[in-house]
Amino acid sequence: MAKAAQGGFKDWEALHQQWWSAVSEGANRFVQGDWRDAGKAFGDLFGGKLGDDTDAATERFIQGTKQYLDWVEKFSGQLANGSGFPKDAVQWTQLFQGALGPMGETQNPLRDLFAAMASPDARGFEQVFSGWANPADLLKGEVQGLLGMPAFGYTRESQERQQRLMAAFLQYQDAMSAYNRLMLEASKRAVSKFQSLLAEREEPGRQLKSLRQVYDLWVDAAEDGYAEVALSPEFRSAYGDLVNKQMTLRSLVQGEVERATGQFGMPTRTEVNSTARRMQEMRREMRALQERLEALEAGQPAAKPAPKAAVKPAPKAAGKTVGRKSTPTSTKPAAKKAAARRSR
Amino acid sequence: MGPIQLEPNQVAAELSRFGEKLAKGMKVLKEVPEVHYGASAKQEIYREDKVVVYRFTSKHKVTHKTPLLIAYALVNRPYMVDLQDDRSIVKSLLEAGHDVYLIDWGYPDASDRYLNLDDYINGYLRRSVKAVSKHTGVDKINLLGICQGGAFSLCYASIYPETLQNLITMVTPVDFQTPDNMLSHWTRGMDVDLFVDTLGNVPADLMNWCYLTLKPYRLLQQKYVGLTDILDNPAEMENFLRMEKWIFDSPDQAGEAFRQFIKDFYQGNKLMTGGLKIGSKDVDLKAIKLPILNIFAEQDHLVPPNASRALKGATSTRDYTELSFKGGHIGIYVSGRAQREVPPAIDQWLRKRG
Numbered sequence: 001m002a003k004a005a006q007g008g009f010k011d012w013e014a015l016h017q018q019w020w021s022a023v024s025e026g027a028n029r030f031v032q033g034d035w036r037d038a039g040k041a042f043g044d045l046f047g048g049k050l051g052d053d054t055d056a057a058t059e060r061f062i063q064g065t066k067q068y069l070d071w072v073e074k075f076s077g078q079l080a081n082g083s084g085f086p087k088d089a090v091q092w093t094q095l096f097q098g099a100l101g102p103m104g105e106t107q108n109p110l111r112d113l114f115a116a117m118a119s120p121d122a123r124g125f126e127q128v129f130s131g132w133a134n135p136a137d138l139l140k141g142e143v144q145g146l147l148g149m150p151a152f153g154y155t156r157e158s159q160e161r162q163q164r165l166m167a168a169f170l171q172y173q174d175a176m177s178a179y180n181r182l183m184l185e186a187s188k189r190a191v192s193k194f195q196s197l198l199a200e201r202e203e204p205g206r207q208l209k210s211l212r213q214v215y216d217l218w219v220d221a222a223e224d225g226y227a228e229v230a231l232s233p234e235f236r237s238a239y240g241d242l243v244n245k246q247m248t249l250r251s252l253v254q255g256e257v258e259r260a261t262g263q264f265g266m267p268t269r270t271e272v273n274s275t276a277r278r279m280q281e282m283r284r285e286m287r288a289l290q291e292r293l294e295a296l297e298a299g300q301p302a303a304k305p306a307p308k309a310a311v312k313p314a315p316k317a318a319g320k321t322v323g324r325k326s327t328p329t330s331t332k333p334a335a336k337k338a339a340a341r342r343s344r
Numbered sequence: 345m346g347p348i349q350l351e352p353n354q355v356a357a358e359l360s361r362f363g364e365k366l367a368k369g370m371k372v373l374k375e376v377p378e379v380h381y382g383a384s385a386k387q388e389i390y391r392e393d394k395v396v397v398y399r400f401t402s403k404h405k406v407t408h409k410t411p412l413l414i415a416y417a418l419v420n421r422p423y424m425v426d427l428q429d430d431r432s433i434v435k436s437l438l439e440a441g442h443d444v445y446l447i448d449w450g451y452p453d454a455s456d457r458y459l460n461l462d463d464y465i466n467g468y469l470r471r472s473v474k475a476v477s478k479h480t481g482v483d484k485i486n487l488l489g490i491c492q493g494g495a496f497s498l499c500y501a502s503i504y505p506e507t508l509q510n511l512i513t514m515v516t517p518v519d520f521q522t523p524d525n526m527l528s529h530w531t532r533g534m535d536v537d538l539f540v541d542t543l544g545n546v547p548a549d550l551m552n553w554c555y556l557t558l559k560p561y562r563l564l565q566q567k568y569v570g571l572t573d574i575l576d577n578p579a580e581m582e583n584f585l586r587m588e589k590w591i592f593d594s595p596d597q598a599g600e601a602f603r604q605f606i607k608d609f610y611q612g613n614k615l616m617t618g619g620l621k622i623g624s625k626d627v628d629l630k631a632i633k634l635p636i637l638n639i640f641a642e643q644d645h646l647v648p649p650n651a652s653r654a655l656k657g658a659t660s661t662r663d664y665t666e667l668s669f670k671g672g673h674i675g676i677y678v679s680g681r682a683q684r685e686v687p688p689a690i691d692q693w694l695r696k697r698g
Contacts, residue, residue, distance in 0.1 A: 240533020
């Protein structure tokens with residue numbers, strides 16, 4: 001490659017030293033300095049509707065731009081500090097990987113992307129329980145042994161619930177690890193795809209001539225790698241397991257919260273659900289009666305009332321429903337009695 | 345020849361331009377006015393619980409005797425069909441002389457947690473059709489179902505065919521288990537009973553997060569990097585922000601309806617393979633003999649085109665038309681191409697069928 005085409009190393013070094021100042025006019029102010037003002041502007045645009053979500057909406061934009069600029073800095077830094085200007089797709093890919101950082105599990109770029117961009121409501125329990133994670137890892141074997149021990153005495157029920165909760169947390173951690181391993185696999189495939197796409201660009205006339213073009217090609221490769229993994233049977237299983245384990249854990253935590261708040265006379269989710277269920281049944285009955293009345297008034301034959309919709313029994317306090325597969329049942333007398341007992 | 349040819353001075357210029365765009369963008373962001381949506385005036389003609397049926401009003405004369413009711417999905421807000429003046433399917437249909445109605449399903453809250461598909465389809469949708477019929481004095485109306493609303497419309501058309509003149513489905517999944525359907529692939533490992541028993545209503549943020557992770561690099565990062573290209577253009581920024589608002593202005597999903605939709609449609613694929621029941625009513629696509637116009641998007645990552653194409657041959661209609669649109673799931677409502685192609689196609693198709 002001609003020197004003119006690749007630039008002298010001193011030029012790249014100078015560029016890297018100056019790159020931040022090259023974008024400083026806007027980028028520095030935007031992503032580091034005054035960006036809270038821009039955040040306010042976002043909030044104002046939405047007429048305040050977003051409320052507390054304003055920061056989250058702004059963060060999406062800020063994070064996307066900042067991650068791109070971080071990558072640009074590292075990429076140009078690699079060019080400045082590299083031992084030689086890359087000549088082919090393999091060398092460029094290596095340089096690109098260097099800019100991404102090690103592809104170890106702790107620096108899985110996809111996971112970092114997810115962690116940076118998730119809205120508060122969409123984040124799993126990983127952040128809620130982040131403080132637990134390391135001690136739990138260290139004591140995992142010991143803890144698992146303890147969780148299998150029988151409970152007895154006055155607090156045996158409570159002990160069993162605590163054991164179930166801790167076991168669910170450990171299972172959730174395992175599911176998260178399995179999921180993260182697949183995310184890492186997706187990242188690795190992205191690198192390999194990137195190399196293939198770069199190789200295609202070695203043909204005369206198809207070269208990439210800007211950082212954005214390089215970045216966009218990387219995104220194409222990353223999406224392809226991710227899609228391959230995300231459509232695999234392993235991913236379906238890991239994804240389902242992660243969701244199910246998180247729901248199990250949530251359910252147990254909700255049960256504990258219900259017990260604690262119930263002791264202070266607070267209404268619980270179970271009670272609210274029970275009211276909502278009754279209200280929905282009354283809505284249906286009222287609509288059916290209204291339509292019969294309208295038909296009769298219009299001199300039309302009134303349709304007989306539809307059989308009552310199948311009603312799935314309300315789950316017991318969340319902590320006790322874990323792992324139980326709900327099955328729809330009709331409102332037979334026994335189910336009604338059970339529902340009445342539960343709603344007392 | 346190497347695949348990447350970067351010149352330091354060109355890169356410096358590129359970064360400088362990027363920086364300038366960000367700087368100007370900050371000014372634009374502070375000055376862009378509050379975004380509004382909705383191009384066409386409308387009036388409420390029916391209300392039940394949180395559901396409202398609107399009639400769009402227009403200075404254009406209604407020349408089609410059969411009214412058109414639009415049933416949108418539960419997972420997003422229906423104003424996408426009338427987003428802004430130059431991006432409105434509704435506006436184009438009004439200009440073509442159609443009498444257009446729209447169901448707004450509302451934002452379910454905890455009191456709606458036990459709404460199920462029987463309530464939505466045999467209840468709200470049926471009574472919305474009835475309300476439009478009553479309002480216009482006709483026995484049969486045209487129904488346009490979009491995305492999940494299209495699946496609902498197919499169920500409805502199978503159960504109550506006598507109330508419809510024509511059926512239009514847009515980006516509607518019929519076969520929920522095509523190999524390229526990532527969303528379906530993911531839901532099939534879920535214990536949806538445990539999911540709904542735990543969460544109750546399904547939070548909108550969780551739904552949106554799931555959609556974003558279908559294409560995480562593109563939707564969580566590249567899209568916002570690309571935003572800098574238009575950051576100094578107030579008009580385009582306004583359009584972008586309006587879209588952004590629509591994307592994230594999503595209702596929570598009523599728990600029981602979500603449970604059944606995932607179980608019967610995604611996991612059971614019963615709309616396609618049979619055995620689907622909505623309340624006490626059997627759904628059989630073969631019971632549909634109405635004329636059908638099926639519109640789908642070729643680059644749809646939420647409802648892959650093959651998921652929609654499956655409608656061909658699945659019903660008993662002898663009058664089936666397909667329109668394949670070059671675009672994605674959202675572009676089919678709002679892109680310039682969509683404005684040029686979709687409403688005229690709907691208009692011409694309906695015009696031939698009364």
